[in-house]
Amino acid sequence: MLIPVTDRIKMVKAANETGLLVANSLLVEDEQTLLIDAGFGHGNVDTLRDIPVDYLVNSHFHEDHVMFNWLFPRAQLFVPLEDAEGISSRQAYIDWYGFQILDGQSVQDWIFAAFDWREYHTDNLFTEGHKWELGNTTVQALHTPGHTQGHYAFWLEKERVLFAADVALTPTGPWYGNITSDVDDFIASIKRLKALKPQVVVSAHRSLIEKNIDQQFDRYLEVIFEREEKLLAYLQKAHTLEEIAAQKFLYGYQPAEIVQGFFERVHVYTHLRRLRNLGWVEEQNGRYRSTR
Numbered sequence: 001m002l003i004p005v006t007d008r009i010k011m012v013k014a015a016n017e018t019g020l021l022v023a024n025s026l027l028v029e030d031e032q033t034l035l036i037d038a039g040f041g042h043g044n045v046d047t048l049r050d051i052p053v054d055y056l057v058n059s060h061f062h063e064d065h066v067m068f069n070w071l072f073p074r075a076q077l078f079v080p081l082e083d084a085e086g087i088s089s090r091q092a093y094i095d096w097y098g099f100q101i102l103d104g105q106s107v108q109d110w111i112f113a114a115f116d117w118r119e120y121h122t123d124n125l126f127t128e129g130h131k132w133e134l135g136n137t138t139v140q141a142l143h144t145p146g147h148t149q150g151h152y153a154f155w156l157e158k159e160r161v162l163f164a165a166d167v168a169l170t171p172t173g174p175w176y177g178n179i180t181s182d183v184d185d186f187i188a189s190i191k192r193l194k195a196l197k198p199q200v201v202v203s204a205h206r207s208l209i210e211k212n213i214d215q216q217f218d219r220y221l222e223v224i225f226e227r228e229e230k231l232l233a234y235l236q237k238a239h240t241l242e243e244i245a246a247q248k249f250l251y252g253y254q255p256a257e258i259v260q261g262f263f264e265r266v267h268v269y270t271h272l273r274r275l276r277n278l279g280w281v282e283e284q285n286g287r288y289r290s291t292r
Contacts, residue, residue: 002027002047003208006159008137011202015043020114023064023204026154026163027051031135036154036163037204038071039064045071055132057141059165060151061086061093063115065204070118077122078130082143082150088121096148098179098266107262126152144193146186147175153193162198168205169216173223176270177251177263183224183274190221231271235281235290244268244288 001013012025012035022041027048028034034055039062040048049071056075058066061083069077085092094100099108111117128143137156144153147166154163166175167189174186194217201209201216209216230249242265250267251260272288275281280292 001044005161005200005202005208009156009159009161011208012040012044012048013207014039014205015041017041017043021064022067023166024202024206026202028134028137028139028156030137032132034132034134034139035072035075036139037065037165038068039066040068057126057132057139057154058083058087058120059154059163059204060148061096062148062166063111063117065165066120067115067117069120076124077120078124078126079120079122080141080143080150080152081125081127082145083148084122084125084150086148086150088119090117090119093117096178096180098269099262101179102262102265102269104262104266142192144189146182146184146189148178149180149182149185151189153189155196155198160197160199161202162193162196162200163202164193165204167193167220168203169201169209169220170203170205172251173220173227175251175267177266179266179269181266181270183271184277187221187224190217193217227271228275231268231275232280232290232292235288238284238287238289240287241265241268241272244272 003011003013005011008030010027012027014022014024023037023039025040026036032054035053036057037059053072053075056072057078079087086096126141130141132139140155142153142155144151144167153165176183176186201213227250245265245268251264281288282291
């Protein structure tokens with residue numbers, strides 16, 4: 001489903017799929033046509049397959065943002081420099097998620113099958129500040145790491161439209177479920193995007209956001225610190241990572257319990273790294289305890 005934002009800009013509302021995470025895209029149709037992200041679900045394939053996309057841009061390496069890259073063989077594919085290997089290499093994808101480190105083999109196998117995962121190769125790598133000049137519309141890439149090391153948002157300054165991708169402003173809060181995710185980077189990225197003062201935010205996982213945008217950024221950020229307080233309270237006594245993950249403090253939802261369990265472990269792993277760097281948690285013999 002295409003939802004107009006302006007006369008040239010549309011949100012591609014992801015088609016619901018049972019048990020499968022899909023993501024909204026941004027379509028800009030000007031003298032040249034640009035599509036950001038291609039994980040919009042099977043229900044949008046017929047709508048989008050005949051659109052003459054000149055530039056296909058992936059915001060980061062996750063499967064729900066690259067799934068239908070193959071649908072646009074004539075488009076120039078642009079991927080973030082920092083996440084390019086996770087898009088072009090199956091092994092890098094596995095390593096960055098942490099499947100082998102944190103007992104995620106079954107989740108890895110599910111993702112590869114459910115998303116028809118493929119490697120995509122391109123020489124078009126973009127970095128901070130890259131601009132696509134499409135005619136009357138300019139799209140600028142903003143490096144917003146945290147969710148992944150190479151996550152990008154996209155700013156259409158003249159229109160005050162922000163495609164925030166997976167700085168998603170979801171009620172469940174920020175997702176940092178890769179071992180290469182970084183909570184401190186995510187905090188900085190949320191603050192950076194709020195400071196732009198967008199009039200419209202297109203999230204990968206919500207409907208259009210046009211009201212109370214500052215407050216929604218604030219609430220999204222606050223979830224991180226609420227999770228943190230729960231962790232620190234629980235860690236007044238020492239616990240293993242598995243014991244912490246069993247409390248389900250951090251992660252909101254997933255289509256299957258086995259998937260939820262894995263990503264809860266990874267969120268705990270990633271957030272503990274922040275707390276250890278701050279000196280608020282110490283680890284001894286695989287058990288973590290608050291020092292604050």
